[in-house]
Amino acid sequence: MHCVEAILSELESLKGSSVSKAVSSRMKEFEAFRKADDDTLFSELAFCLMTANFQAEKSMKIQEALGKQLISSSEERLARELKMHGHRFPNMRAAFIVEARKHRRGLRAKLDSFDDSHARRNWLVANVKGLGMKEASHFLRNVGYKGYAIIDFHIIDKLASAGLVDKPVSKSLTPKQYLEIEEVLKRLGERSNLSQAELDLYLWFAETGKVLK
Numbered sequence: 001m002h003c004v005e006a007i008l009s010e011l012e013s014l015k016g017s018s019v020s021k022a023v024s025s026r027m028k029e030f031e032a033f034r035k036a037d038d039d040t041l042f043s044e045l046a047f048c049l050m051t052a053n054f055q056a057e058k059s060m061k062i063q064e065a066l067g068k069q070l071i072s073s074s075e076e077r078l079a080r081e082l083k084m085h086g087h088r089f090p091n092m093r094a095a096f097i098v099e100a101r102k103h104r105r106g107l108r109a110k111l112d113s114f115d116d117s118h119a120r121r122n123w124l125v126a127n128v129k130g131l132g133m134k135e136a137s138h139f140l141r142n143v144g145y146k147g148y149a150i151i152d153f154h155i156i157d158k159l160a161s162a163g164l165v166d167k168p169v170s171k172s173l174t175p176k177q178y179l180e181i182e183e184v185l186k187r188l189g190e191r192s193n194l195s196q197a198e199l200d201l202y203l204w205f206a207e208t209g210k211v212l213k
Contacts, residue, residue, distance in 0.1 A: 003162035004188075011192045014202050022211040023201045029213065030197065033143040039071055041143060042104040046070040046097045048139040049130045054088050056212050062087060070097060071104070096130030103128060111140070117147045133178045141197045142213055149185050149200035151178055154207040159184060 014020065033044065043063060050059040062085045063070065069081060075098040082090035103110070114120035124136040131139070137148040149155070153171050160167040164184050168177055189199045205211050 004164065007158070007162050007164075007188065008192055010206060011194070011199075011202055014205065015192075015194075019202070019205055019211065023198060023205075026201055026211055026213060027146075027198060030142055030144050030146075036108075036143070038104050038107060039068070041107055042101070043067075043070055044142050045100060045103075045107070045128070045139055048135045048142065049096045049100065049128075050082075050087065050093050051138060052093075052130065052132065052135050054093075057210075058086065060213065061085070071101070074098075093130070096128075100128050100130070108143075111143075111145075117145070120145070121148070133175060134173070141200065146195040146197040149182065149189075149196040149203075151181050151185070155185075155200065155203050156181065158203050158207050164188070 033041065036044075047059055047063040050062060062082065065085055066073075066078075066081055069078060073081065075094050078097060079090045079094035082094055087093060110123070111120055114123065121133065121136045121140060124131050124139065125133060128136070134150055134152060138150045141148040141150060151173065156165065156167060159165045159181065165181050173181070185196060185199060189196050192199065194202065201211055
C-alpha cells in the first residue's frame with residue numbers, strides 16, 4: 001500500500017474507533033472557547049507560551065496549578081512559581097506571559113477581525129513575544145479556530161515516514177518550511193474529510209497514543 005494511502009487508511013480506522021469520541025470531546029472544548037471571557041482566553045495563551053520547547057502535558061498541569069496567577073502575579077513571582085513546578089525556562093516564559101497581558105482585553109474581537117487565517121496568525125506572531133508559528137497555531141486551534149494544525153516533531157515524523165515531507169535537519173522550522181508542511185496537511189485533511197484541528201489530534205494520537213489539547 002502506498003504510504004499516503006496507509007495514513008489515510010489509518011485515519012479512517014481511528015475515525016471509526018473509540019478515539020473519535022476523545023477527538024470529538026476535545027473539539028467541543030475548543031469550540032466552547034468561542035464564548036470564553038478574556039481571562040479564560042488569556043490563560044490559554046499563557047499555556048501556549050509555556051509549551052515552546054517544553055512538554056504540553058507538563059504545561060497543562062502548570063496552567064491548572066497556577067490558575068489566576070498567570071493573569072495577576074508579578075513577573076518575579078510567576079518565574080518562581082514556574083520554576084517550582086518544573087518549567088524548563090521559568091524566567092523567559094514569565095516575561096513573555098507578563099508582556100502578553102497587554103493584549104488580554106479585547107483579544108477575541110481582535111482575532112475575529114481577520115478574514116484571512118494567515119493574517120490572524122501573523123498578527124499573533126508579530127505582536128505576542130514568544131509565539132512562533134507553531135505556538136500561534138496551537139493557541140488559535142485551542143480557542144476554536146479549526147483551520148490550524150500544530151506542526152511539531154511528532155507530526156513531522158509521521159509525515160516524513162510516509163514520504164510526504166523531508167525531515168528537517170533542525171526541529172525549529174523556518175516560516176517557509178512551516179507553510180510548506182502546512183500545505184501537505186491541508187491536502188491530507190481534504191482527502192480524509194477532516195479539519196486541520198481534527199487531523200492534528202488524530203495524527204498526534206497515531207504517534208503518541210494520546211489526545212491532548
